[in-house]
Amino acid sequence: MAAEPGLQELRELVAEFQPGRGHVLPALHKVQRTYGWVPRAAIEAIARQLNTTPALIYGAVTFYSDFRTHPPAKFEVAWCCGPACRLRGGEAIREAIQEELGIGLDEQTPDHRFGLHVGQCNGTCHEAPQIWVNGRVRGNLTPESARDIIRSLRDGE
């Protein structure tokens, strides 16, 4: 796992953002794009840059489900919870993946290679039920094919 970036580095990263311009989310996005997650120090750096309190930035980070406060796993598996996926057997896919990985939603395997979280429908419902592995849709799943995907990722290295 990469070391947590230092405050100075983070300050430089968010130096372009200004107070009162709606820059909280853009700044957080830039941090997450750079490191894959939002480190604690980034909250401080953004708060200082935007002339506001760390509490407000922390409030935003925790309000929005797509900001991570921990480094991502190597394979981030998003399980689509949408209605089309649910109707086409999405719950069984979730159970299969959870069993295969031995983790629940919003958890990571101890080796940080797999993380599992809920994904919100992106409108590729023709591929239901589906998961996204690091953003790529893997669709038309059965519990068996979902397990196969996880296994092949696990053995892939």
Next chain:
Amino acid sequence: MNARLQKLIADAKAAWQAEQSSGRIRVRVTLDTSSIARGAEETLARLQEAAASRKIDADVGITGSWGFCWLEPCVSVRSAAGTHAVLYGNVTPDRVNELVEAIAAGRDLPSLALGVIEGNATAEIPLLEDHPFMKGQVRRLMANLGRIDPENIDHYLAHGGYEGFGKALEMDAEAIVKEVLDSGLGGRGGGGFPTGRKWDFLRNATSSPRYLICNADEGDPGAWVNRILMEGDPHLIIEGMLIAALASHADEGYIYIRYEYPLAFERMKKAVAQAYEKGLLGKDILGTGKNFELIVFLGAGSYVCGEETGLINSIDGYRGMPRIKPPFPAQAGLWNRPTNVNNVESYANAPLILRNGAQWWSSVSDAKEKGTKMFTFSGHVKQAGCIEIPFGPKVRTLLEQYGGGLSGDLPLKGFQPGGPLSGILPASDIDLPLTLDPYRERGMFLGSGGVVFFDQSACILDLCLFFLGFCEDESCGRCTTCHGGTQRAVEILRRIAAGGGRDADLENFENLIGTLVWSNCLHGQFAMTSIKTSLKTFRDEYIEHIVDKVCRAGVCKGLMPGRWARRAAPQPAAAAAS
């Protein structure tokens, strides 16, 4: 028309003509989130490879969605002479070689063909407009989709793009508002409030700067109409916002796109950058002295930011919690300045109204609601896709004609008209028209266009559990009625599903229905709609679950499977609800 705009359009048309008459075969691959999910990137790469290696002498490019989402990747091939063009579907990477061979041999490939899009039908391939999926569709918003490159502003300009804006430049704000009011355009996010009236509120606001926001936080699971538009024709939305800016004297605009749509975000950003380059955005637009800045803003995964004041708070940099109204956004919105929020589709209609006139625009629909509406449909349907039709046809049309019927052999049980807040209707309501009123009369709403159909293998309580669980997750936490109420509803539904239903539960639900309506925003007010509507029409199923401990669909694991269950033997109650 503005001379600079005239020149932009003339140059773009000349460039398009030159491209058309280049004497090369034109291959266009639909590249959007739906097609990428089905391998379109590889399809595109292989076609480009074939062109680079001179296997085919073709110009390979990208385009937006035709709406055939279940048949992606779609590829159109136009003959070198430009007289014959065919749309192919299901050109997955493993089938692309067949298409390359056919192109190289100068013949069509009837096995993958969906229809002829230019020229005459052939003995083997009918016209695309005769395809059952295309019949009855009126493609206005989607007119450019599949035909132009969404990443090229010149393509848009060559197809009537920014002409509506050109006309608006010659009108005063009042006249633009009047034109939009005359058209009868209603908000496409589900509310149906006259768009012209909203613009007029902003026009009459007393302070400045003023802001326009495009709500592209299409959070309803099962709806992807805005995504199709943004990924296929982003300039339509920019032009719509420019027209709205002229009508309401707005200074700055934001397009708020949800985090789940990274491609739409990239395409919108690219389109905005191109519009700046051409002088269509920024300071002194086309030398007219008018200014309008446009910013593409990425959300971060919050459904309630689709509520206009939640969205405003989100841009402001706060948690996306809806505000208490009044004051309304037109009085105090973004940074407490006058603000107007419209849906993607609402803005996208403005260029069509200005270009062709209110009369033309409203003439298409017999219903009270004017104009066309895009719908997507999914669930237990054979074909999950996207269409554009005038308001008014029956829901049945969506299912049977466009959706290709149910995917399984079980009968239809019901459908959800649009989003987790919109409610659940039984199969007997399948002949309701796609207009706003019948749903309002039932205490629900049509929603933003994502219809989900389900057959008898679905359990109503399980669906309600999903919708209420979604509402619980996405509640902003302000109102106890909402965050506490949805939690109670989820708890009760889980308990029932695990076999612990109590006689008082129906009354519990009624209490919650009566309580949540006192929430501040629509999210809380409508969170119980799915239970409220299904309690009326699927009451038997609730009683079976609660009293008889039977789940007829066999979905609830703590209950005995009933007549529609596909599971052979009942599962032990120990494996109950997670």
